Every structure is written in C-alpha cells, then in structure tokens.
Amino acid sequence: MHISLLHPGEKPSPAIPVKPDLLYHLSLDRSLACLCPDRASRETLFAVITHITAAPAEITYRQQIMAELLRAPALAEALSTCFSRFPALQTAQKDAEREARGVGASRTTTVTSAKNLLQTQAICCQRTLLSVADLAHLLDQYSLTAEGLISLRDICRAIAENPAHARLLQLCRKYSEISERELLAYRFTLNPDGRMVEYCLTDRRHLPEETQKKRGFPLRTKSQSRPGIPVSPQDREGYDSFTASAFTTLAAHFSSVARELLQALVPLARELRFYIAALTYAAALREKDVPLCFPEITPQTPTAAEGLYDLLLLTEFPTGRRVVPHTVSLPAEGGLLVLGENGSGKTVFLRSLATLQLLGQAGLPVPCTRANLNPCTVPALQFSHSEAPGDNAAGRFEPAVRELAGMVEGLDTGAMVFLNETFQSTAYAEGAEGLCPILRHFSACGIRWILVSHLKDLPPMLSPKEATVYRMGEDYRISPE
Amino acid sequence: MMTFPQLFTPTPSPPLPRRLLSDLRLDGLLSENALSLLCRPCGEDEIRRRQQVFACMEVQTVCRAMTECLSALEALESACLRLNASAPTLTLYCLHARRLSAYLNACELLARTGTWGELFAETSTYFVHPETEQALNTLREDLRRLEELLLPLRRGLLAAGGGYRLFPDDGAISEEEELTACITVLGLTPPNLHPAAVPLPPSLSEAILALCPEATAEIEEILARQASTDFLAPAGCIPALKFFLEIHALTARAEAKGIPHTLPAIAPKPEYRADALFDISLLADDHPIVPNDARFTEKEPFFFLIGANGGGKTTYLRAMGINLLLFGAGCPIFARSARIYPFPRMDAHFPADERFTGTGRLEDEARRTDTMLAECGGMTAFLLFNETFSGADGEIGFAHLKRLAADLTAAGHFGLFVTHFHHVTDTSYPILTARITEGNCRTFRIERFRGAAASHAADILRRHGLDADSLEKRRGTHAY
Numbered sequence: 001m002h003i004s005l006l007h008p009g010e011k012p013s014p015a016i017p018v019k020p021d022l023l024y025h026l027s028l029d030r031s032l033a034c035l036c037p038d039r040a041s042r043e044t045l046f047a048v049i050t051h052i053t054a055a056p057a058e059i060t061y062r063q064q065i066m067a068e069l070l071r072a073p074a075l076a077e078a079l080s081t082c083f084s085r086f087p088a089l090q091t092a093q094k095d096a097e098r099e100a101r102g103v104g105a106s107r108t109t110t111v112t113s114a115k116n117l118l119q120t121q122a123i124c125c126q127r128t129l130l131s132v133a134d135l136a137h138l139l140d141q142y143s144l145t146a147e148g149l150i151s152l153r154d155i156c157r158a159i160a161e162n163p164a165h166a167r168l169l170q171l172c173r174k175y176s177e178i179s180e181r182e183l184l185a186y187r188f189t190l191n192p193d194g195r196m197v198e199y200c201l202t203d204r205r206h207l208p209e210e211t212q213k214k215r216g217f218p219l220r221t222k223s224q225s226r227p228g229i230p231v232s233p234q235d236r237e238g239y240d241s242f243t244a245s246a247f248t249t250l251a252a253h254f255s256s257v258a259r260e261l262l263q264a265l266v267p268l269a270r271e272l273r274f275y276i277a278a279l280t281y282a283a284a285l286r287e288k289d290v291p292l293c294f295p296e297i298t299p300q301t302p303t304a305a306e307g308l309y310d311l312l313l314l315t316e317f318p319t320g321r322r323v324v325p326h327t328v329s330l331p332a333e334g335g336l337l338v339l340g341e342n343g344s345g346k347t348v349f350l351r352s353l354a355t356l357q358l359l360g361q362a363g364l365p366v367p368c369t370r371a372n373l374n375p376c377t378v379p380a381l382q383f384s385h386s387e388a389p390g391d392n393a394a395g396r397f398e399p400a401v402r403e404l405a406g407m408v409e410g411l412d413t414g415a416m417v418f419l420n421e422t423f424q425s426t427a428y429a430e431g432a433e434g435l436c437p438i439l440r441h442f443s444a445c446g447i448r449w450i451l452v453s454h455l456k457d458l459p460p461m462l463s464p465k466e467a468t469v470y471r472m473g474e475d476y477r478i479s480p481e
Numbered sequence: 482m483m484t485f486p487q488l489f490t491p492t493p494s495p496p497l498p499r500r501l502l503s504d505l506r507l508d509g510l511l512s513e514n515a516l517s518l519l520c521r522p523c524g525e526d527e528i529r530r531r532q533q534v535f536a537c538m539e540v541q542t543v544c545r546a547m548t549e550c551l552s553a554l555e556a557l558e559s560a561c562l563r564l565n566a567s568a569p570t571l572t573l574y575c576l577h578a579r580r581l582s583a584y585l586n587a588c589e590l591l592a593r594t595g596t597w598g599e600l601f602a603e604t605s606t607y608f609v610h611p612e613t614e615q616a617l618n619t620l621r622e623d624l625r626r627l628e629e630l631l632l633p634l635r636r637g638l639l640a641a642g643g644g645y646r647l648f649p650d651d652g653a654i655s656e657e658e659e660l661t662a663c664i665t666v667l668g669l670t671p672p673n674l675h676p677a678a679v680p681l682p683p684s685l686s687e688a689i690l691a692l693c694p695e696a697t698a699e700i701e702e703i704l705a706r707q708a709s710t711d712f713l714a715p716a717g718c719i720p721a722l723k724f725f726l727e728i729h730a731l732t733a734r735a736e737a738k739g740i741p742h743t744l745p746a747i748a749p750k751p752e753y754r755a756d757a758l759f760d761i762s763l764l765a766d767d768h769p770i771v772p773n774d775a776r777f778t779e780k781e782p783f784f785f786l787i788g789a790n791g792g793g794k795t796t797y798l799r800a801m802g803i804n805l806l807l808f809g810a811g812c813p814i815f816a817r818s819a820r821i822y823p824f825p826r827m828d829a830h831f832p833a834d835e836r837f838t839g840t841g842r843l844e845d846e847a848r849r850t851d852t853m854l855a856e857c858g859g860m861t862a863f864l865l866f867n868e869t870f871s872g873a874d875g876e877i878g879f880a881h882l883k884r885l886a887a888d889l890t891a892a893g894h895f896g897l898f899v900t901h902f903h904h905v906t907d908t909s910y911p912i913l914t915a916r917i918t919e920g921n922c923r924t925f926r927i928e929r930f931r932g933a934a935a936s937h938a939a940d941i942l943r944r945h946g947l948d949a950d951s952l953e954k955r956r957g958t959h960a961y
Binding site: 001158159162164165167168171175181182183184185186187188189190191192193194195196197198200201202203204206207208227228229230231232233234235238239242243245249250252253254255256257260261 | 563640666685
C-alpha cells in the first residue's frame with residue numbers, strides 16, 4: 001500500500017538535493033522566516049525545497065494538491081485534524097509491538113499478559129481501520145480535482161468499503177473485549193512427527209452444540225455439559241503457554257494491519273504539514289497584494305516569467321507595490337548574461353529567477369503573474385562572497401575557481417547554474433577571459449547558466465548562440481542589449 | 482526377513498596407524514569416515530569391486546542416485562534416533578510412521594543399485610528375494626494404513642473454560658486464517674509467522690487416543706507386527722556411500738584443476754609403477770602441482786631420495802604414500818596411469834616433535850623404525866621415510882640409515898627414503914633426486930640421480946645472501 005501527497009506512483013522520482021549554501025545566498029531562509037513564522041512548519045517547507053524534483057508529473061501532482069487546498073482551506077484543516085491522530089496511533093502500536101517482543105522472548109509469559117497484548121493490538125487495529133474509513137468519508141465530502149487527493153480517497157474508500165474491513169472490525173471488537181475466563185475454542189494441528197505446530201483460536205461456533213435437557217415439572221431446563229473428552233489438567237502450564245502463544249499470534253495479525261496502514265498514513269501527516277506551511281506562505285504574499293501562480297511545467301521550452309518578484313524584497317515592504325517585478329525569458333540556447341552597474345538590481349533579478357526555479361520545482365506557487373518552468377536536474381550557484389579565513393593570498397578568486405571547478409566536474413546536461421558577479425575581483429583583470437571558456441563549456445554541455453556581471457568585456461567574447469545579453473536599466477528593469 | 486547385507490566387510494589385515502594419514506596431510510582433505518576407511522587396505526577382490534563402483538560413478542546419473550540414496554539412509558537413521566520412548570504415545574505413533582516411511586524409501590532406492598557393480602549386487606539381490614519382497618509389501622500396506630489412521634488424530638479442537646475438553650475437528654477455520662484472508666483481500670501483507678514445533682502434552686495425547694479408541698487399537702496392532710524388523714540395518718551402508726561420494730568429489734575437485742585420476746591396474750606381484758603421480762594434499766594450497774613418475778619393482782624395490790631443500794622431495798614421498806593408500810582402499814588415484822600391487826601393509830616415518838622422555842631423538846627414531854618393521858609381520862610392506870635420523874650426528878645417523886635400508890630390503894619390503902645424507906650416493910642403492918636447473922631453479926621434478934648432487938647448503942647460503950657471489954658484491958659496495 002502506497003499513498004503520498006508529494007509523489008505520484010509507487011516510487012518517488014529521484015530527489016535533487018539542494019545545497020544549504022544555495023538557500024543561504026538566495027536568502028530563502030530569511031524570506032521564508034518572515035512569510036512563514038512558525039518554525040516547525042517552515043522546517044517541513046525546507047525539507048521539500050532542499051529535495052526538489054525534476055519530474056514534471058510530480059511537480060504538477062503537488063501543484064494540484066496545493067491548488068485544491070488553497071480553494072478549500074476547510075479541507076486542509078479537516079485533513080490536518082484527521083492526520084494528527086496517526087502518529088499517536090503509531091506510537092501506541094509500536095509500544096504494543098515492543099511489548100509483544102518482550103512477551104515473546106519471555107519464558108514465563110502469562111496468559112493475562114498475552115491477553116492484554118491482544119486487546120491492545122485489537123484496539124489499535126480497530127482505531128486505525130476506523131481512521132481510514134473517516135478519511136474516506138471526509139474526502140467524499142469534497143468534489144476533488146487533485147490527482148493526489150483523489151487517489152488517497154480511492155485507496156481509503158477501497159479499504160473502508162471492502163467487506164473484509166467490516167469483518168476485521170468485528171474481529172477487533174471481539175478480541176478487544178476478550179476474557180481468559182470465557183469459553184474459548186482452539187484448533188490444534190500436529191506435524192507428521194507428532195509435535196504441535198499450530199494452536200490457534202477459532203470461533204466457538206465450531207464446537208458441537210450444547211445440548212439442552214428438560215427435567216421434572218414444572219418445565220425447567222438445565223444445560224448439559226458439552227460432549228467430548230475431558231483433558232487431564234496435569235499439563236496445565238503447557239496449555240497456558242499454548243494459550244499465550246495463540247493470543248500473541250492473533251495480536252501479531254492485528255498489529256500487522258495497523259502497522260502497514262500506519263506506515264502509509266503517518267508520512268501523510270508530515271507531507272500535509274508542507275502544504276499547511278505553503279498555505280501560510282501563500283496567505284502572507286496575498287496579504288501583500290502579490291500575485292501568485294503555479295508555473296506551467298514546460299520541459300521543452302525555457303523557463304520564463306512575467307511580473308516576477310523577489311521574495312526577500314517583498315518581505316521588506318508591507319505591499320508588493322514598491323517592488324519592481326521582472327519579465328524574462330531564458331534563451332533556448334546557451335546562457336543569459338545580464339550586465340549592469342553596481343546597485344542596478346542584478347542580484348535581485350538573479351535571486352528572483354533562482355527562487356522561481358527552486359520553489360517551482362518544489363511544487364509551490366511563485367510570486368509572479370505567469371510562469372513557464374523548465375525543470376533543471378541540478379541547481380548550482382556561485383555568489384561572490386566574503387573572504388573565508390582559510391583562503392590564501394589569491395583572495396576571493398581562488399575559492400571561486402574551486403567552486404567552478406567543482407561545477408565543471410560534477411554538472412551535466414540539464415543542470416542550471418546561477419552566477420553572481422563571478423570573478424568580480426578587480427585584482428584579476430583577466431576575469432572575463434577566464435570566465436569565457438567556462439561559460440562556453442557550460443553551453444556546449446547543455447548546462448543552462450545565468451550570469452549577472454559587470455564584466456563588460458564578456459559579450460564580444462561569446463557568440464549569440466553561446467549567450468543572450470541583457471542589460472539592467474536604471475529603472476531596475478532588464479532589456480535586451 | 483533375511484539379514485541385510487553389508488557393503489564393506491571387515492578386512493583381515495590389521496588397520497594402518499592413524500598417524501600415517503596425518504603425516505601424509507590427509508586430515509584437512511578428507512573426513513574422518515573416509516580416513517578410517519583408508520586405514521583399512523583391501524585385498525585384490527575388494528579393490529576390484531570398489532573400482533567397479535568408482536567406474537560406474539563416472540556416469541553422472543549414478544552419482545546423483547547415490548547421493549539420493551545416502552540422503553534417504555541418513556533420513557532413516559535420523560528417524561530411528563528420534564524414536565524416544567519417553568515421548569507421548571501419539572508422538573511415538575507418528576515417529577513410527579515416519580521411520581517406516583524412511584525405511585521403505587531407503588529400501589526402494591537401495592533396490593535400484595544393482596547396476597553399480599558387484600559390490601552392490603548383493604544388496605540389490607536382497608530386495609528381489611521373494612521373502613524380502615513380501616515383507617516390504619506388508620510394510621507398505623502398514624504405512625498406508627498408519628498414515629490413514631494418524632491423519633485425523635493430528636487435528637482437533639479444544640474447548641477451554643473451566644478445564645479443557647477435546648473435540649474432533651471437522652474443518653474449523655481458525656481466527657488466524659480468517660484474519661489472514663481479510664488482510665490479503667485488503668491488499669495488505671499478513672505477518673510471516675513460523676512458530677516452532679513444540680512437544681505434544683502427554684495429557685492431550687492420551688485424550689486424542691481416547692477420542693479414537695478403534696484407531697488406537699489398530700495402530701498398536703500394526704506396530705506390534707513390525708517389532709521384529711531391524712529398521713536401522715540399511716543405515717549400515719551410510720559410511721560406504723559417504724566414502725564413495727567423498728572420494729568422487731575429490732576427483733572432481735582435482736579434475737577442475739587439471740589433475741587426472743585413474744583406476745590403477747592391479748599388479749599380481751609386488752610393484753608400484755605410476756605415470757604422472759600427483760600429491761593431492763597440495764590441492765588445498767592452490768599451488769600448481771608438478772607430477773612425477775614412480776618405478777618401484779622387485780628388481781629395484783627401494784630408493785633413496787636426495788636434493789635441495791624445498792625441491793619437492795617430501796611432496797614426492799606424500800604423492801607416493803597418498804596414492805598407495807587410495808589404491809589400497811579401492812579408490813581412483815591421482816595419476817595418468819598406474820599399475821600397483823595391493824601391498825597388505827604400508828607405513829611412513831616422519832620426524833616427530835621433540836617430546837621424548839629419557840631418550841634422545843636418535844634413540845626414539847631407531848625405536849620407531851624397529852617397531853615399523855616389526856609390525857609388518859612377514860607381509861610385503863611399502864615403507865616411507867622422511868629425513869629419518871637427520872637429527873643425528875652425520876656418521877652415526879648414516880650408519881643407522883644404512884642398517885635400516887639393509888634390514889628393509891632383506892625382509893623383501895619396498896620403500897622410499899628421503900634424506901639429506903648425500904653419502905647415500907656412495908651406496909649400491911638406487912638414488913632419486915629433486916632436479917634443479919643450472920640457474921638453480923627448482924623444477925620439482927624427481928629423477929634418477931646421475932652424480933653431482935645439488936647442494937642444499939649452497940642454496941640456503943644464496944637465499945640469505947651469503948654465497949660467494951653475493952658476498953663479493955657486498956664487498957664491492959662497501960670497498961673495504
């Protein structure tokens with residue numbers, strides 16, 4: 001049984017790990033801290049953003065669920081309440097299982113301890129089965145359109161409406177109230193060596209009927225003992241051990257039902273927390289009058305956005321009106337080179353584009369009016385940063401070279417590189433000359449790149465196929481050079 | 482029923498000393514069962530009969546059938562051992578049925594061994610004897626009936642509540658089965674539980690038997706009829722079958738390394754001739770094994786073997802000894818071809834650990850060699866000596882060696898004496914040597930000595946850089 005709110009199908013597509021420094025340089029930690037103040041919720045958000053996907057079906061799957069929950073916030077709340085029961089149930093089930101292992105290992109297991117265990121597991125199983133039915137009932141109340149929620153409803157419905165579900169519940173009820181003092185029936189089987197291989201509970205109805213005998217006058221009935229052969233009580237301890245074993249065996253069956261269902265259901269609670277956090281993030285942006293959209297996933301055409309906002313800037317202003325949005329299309333071939341003076345907004349532009357790529361690939365809505373998203377296989381980023389204490393005399397140049405060398409070594413077709421003022425150090429006037437072959441290499445390898453830079457010598461070095469050049473204007477907007 | 486025939490009959494000659502097999506390094510190569518059988522050399526007829534079996538085993542189907550037969554016999558032996566009088570009566574009934582089933586299965590397989598040569602002919606014939614056939618048919622009918630009677634006794638229902646009462650089980654479904662069905666229908670996985678079989682409580686056994694008194698009486702009647710049957714008798718074939726299969730497996734293992742095996746021709750008079758004889762004890766070391774020839778005849782029954790250390794002298798001695806042992810037990814030997822006389826006695830003298838009390842090494846060795854000769858008791862023996870008297874002073878040791886060689890040849894024994902006493906080249910005995918090339922490379926080839934014995938002392942000096950050339954070079958380097 002497999003259900004997930006993040007991944008369609010049996011197996012999730014390979015997760016793309018996103019390095020923490022990438023989130024740091026994009027200031028996603030800061031912006032999301034403002035937009036989604038609850039730390040626990042934010043952590044679930046980060047857990048997904050740091051393991052993005054490039055599978056269009058998976059991104060669409062998440063977008064649909066998110067859109068559904070945005071449309072029906074009551075559903076999100078109800079699901080949250082429903083799912084919140086699963087972890088507690090799982091804890092109870094695991095505790096009982098742990099206890100069962102102790103009971104199984106003990107040579108002095110008493111019938112009473114085994115009976116208690118059976119009762120606990122039967123109750124756990126019953127609650128789990130009822131939770132599944134509740135979930136099916138809850139989802140039935142909405143006209144769902146998201147594939148993920150529909151399949152969750154169908155799976156729960158298939159279980160809850162199956163006669164086996166009802167029969168299991170009956171058995172759960174029966175054994176949650178079992179008493180070792182009541183009449184119990186056991187079936188035993190010996191192997192060809194004459195040793196006991198099975199001693200299990202069976203329904204009392206399999207025993208011969210109790211005969212009724214009329215006696216005297218007025219009519220009085222007295223039950224006559226059942227037929228059958230009385231068994232000498234001499235091996236009482238042996239029978240007690242068989243009984244305990246029969247109870248624990250049955251408990252193991254109840255436990256397996258609860259365990260398997262909860263193994264599938266408990267992760268849903270965690271996955272739902274991601275959507276709940278995303279709802280908070282969306283609500284915060286809406287409050288700032290910022291448009292939100294789910295990018296259309298277009299693996300054949302480059303990423304493009306209209307009215308794209310930078311999240312960090314948005315957090316600094318009460319409304320989005322004071323932030324300049326960008327409209328951009330990445331080139332179909334080669335990379336995008338954005339030139340501009342200091343303080344012209346190059347970094348903001350790069351950050352908003354990289355954020356679009358990351359949040360979009362996590363399945364989240366992004367702050368823009370419209371967007372196409374071409375998922376990348378690996379996102380990489382090289383931001384100019386302060387000198388690290390261990391850096392040698394080459395200052396910031398050598399660490400940057402090392403970072404680029406790592407990219408050249410590790411990246412392949414489909415990757416996307418965001419470069420911010422790479423080789424900006426004035427001590428290295430030949431920065432453009434050094435950077436050019438690297439950018440050419442990226443283009444030749446099918447690695448998409450976006451470079452914001454003040455290296456004016458670069459454009460003549462690159463052919464139009466290798467790079468499309470934009471310039472950042474004084475109004476913080478970009479335009480083709 | 483007739484007495485069950487045995488495959489291996491005891492040999493008249495005394496067993497070979499167990500230490501001989503350890504000295505020949507067979508301990509790690511073969512099981513104790515095989516080693517104990519190798520210690521009992523056979524006569525000519527028995528060797529021929531066993532060789533027939535090994536020849537049959539070259540056909541894979543025979544090998545498979547023999548393996549199956551061995552498994553059946555081991556199952557029978559195990560079934561017999563499990564019959565423990567202290568078990569509850571119903572368990573005993575079941576174990577009787579298991580033993581009977583294993584017995585009939587083993588007999589059926591043994592009856593099909595008639596094509597495996599004369600050795601198995603008697604066993605096979607035993608099963609076609611009308612008396613045996615009739616007895617087995619009765620046992621088969623008994624087994625069928627026993628199983629029929631026991632089947633319903635192996636299931637039942639117990640009602641628990643103020644004591645236990647037993648009822649027959651007319652197909653009750655357990656709660657476990659019902660739960661499993663529900664779990665499966667829901668697409669979930671039921672638990673994979675494998676409860677261990679536990680002893681049946683005697684009280685339940687008694688109750689079950691009381692529930693079915695007619696069946697119990699009939700079972701008792703059947704078992705009483707079988708009281709005189711010796712069920713364990715066929716298990717007497719186990720050591721022989723194990724032996725055949727183990728030696729066959731060894732030949733297959735050797736063959737995989739390119740080592741041939743052959744069933745030697747049985748020589749009518751004392752001789753030991755073999756082409757390309759291998760020391761199979763080296764198989765475990767994964768080193769290439771160099772074969773050598775052997776030519777021990779009545780004309781030249783005794784050889785000294787000399788040569789450089791590590792040149793293959795002891796390996797040659799072991800190859801001679803191991804293959805002679807294998808031949809004596811009717812097994813294939815590891816050579817291209819061979820013709821060997823079934824020597825009724827063989828022995829070997831290897832250096833022992835220095836744990837003598839009251840005497841020195843020389844006295845101990847002299848005593849041991851004297852005992853070896855005495856134990857031959859008039860039989861033509863093949864004796865092997867590895868560096869015997871090597872610990873003694875040159876002249877005394879050599880004197881002992883000469884005396885021993887004289888005694889040995891005078892008694893008509895065959896033998897091989899590995900020694901580093903190079904003076905043996907001055908005696909009239911034929912000499913073998915481990916050949917070394919001119920560049921002082923060991924070839925591990927053993928050949929007739931043609932003078933100029935290789936100096937093992939020089940070899941040791943060279944290895945440690947103390948030979949003339951090495952020392953000269955050292956001087957050149959250090960320029961005294």
